[in-house]
Amino acid sequence: MKNLNDKILEKLTNILNLPILIYFWSEWCEICKISKNIISDIEIKFKNKIKIIKINIDYNYYTIEKFAIKNIPTIIIILNKKIIIKKQGLFDREFFKKLIKKIL
Structure with missing residues (x-):
């Protein structure tokens, strides 16, 4: 799972044919620490079927605004x-697992 910035994310959404799961998080978020492990497991299970991208909300203001991330x-x-x-x-x-299988 990679941490990407705004510009790279925009390029990826334009070129990838796979579903893209964008995970918005921050280091100060306690719930994010729990869900980060779940996201990593999902990335391993569905490797090559879905692209998972981590976006830290503290450094990617354009993407936060673009996707209207509030929480x-x-x-x-x-x-x-x-x-x-x-x-x-x-x-x-x-x-x-159910969500990604439904999409695929």
């Missing part, structure tokens, strides 16, 4: 350059 952790899934899911809060592994 963290928040996930957004983009498919074919369109947002298909935007959810905030803590989710368990089963939620992500």
Whole structure:
């Protein structure tokens, strides 16, 4: 799971044909520390089927505004350059597995 900046994220959303899961987080967020491990597990399970990108809200203001992020952790899934899911809060592994299988 890579930490990316605004410009790289914009390029990736334009060139990738895979679903993209964007995970918005911050180091000061306690819930983010829990969900970060879940996101890492999902990345391993669905490698080459979905691209997972970590965005630290403290350093990527353009992306935060673009996606109207108000709370963290928040996930957004983009498919074919369109947002298909935007959810905030803590989710368990089963939620992500079902969600990604549904998309694929």
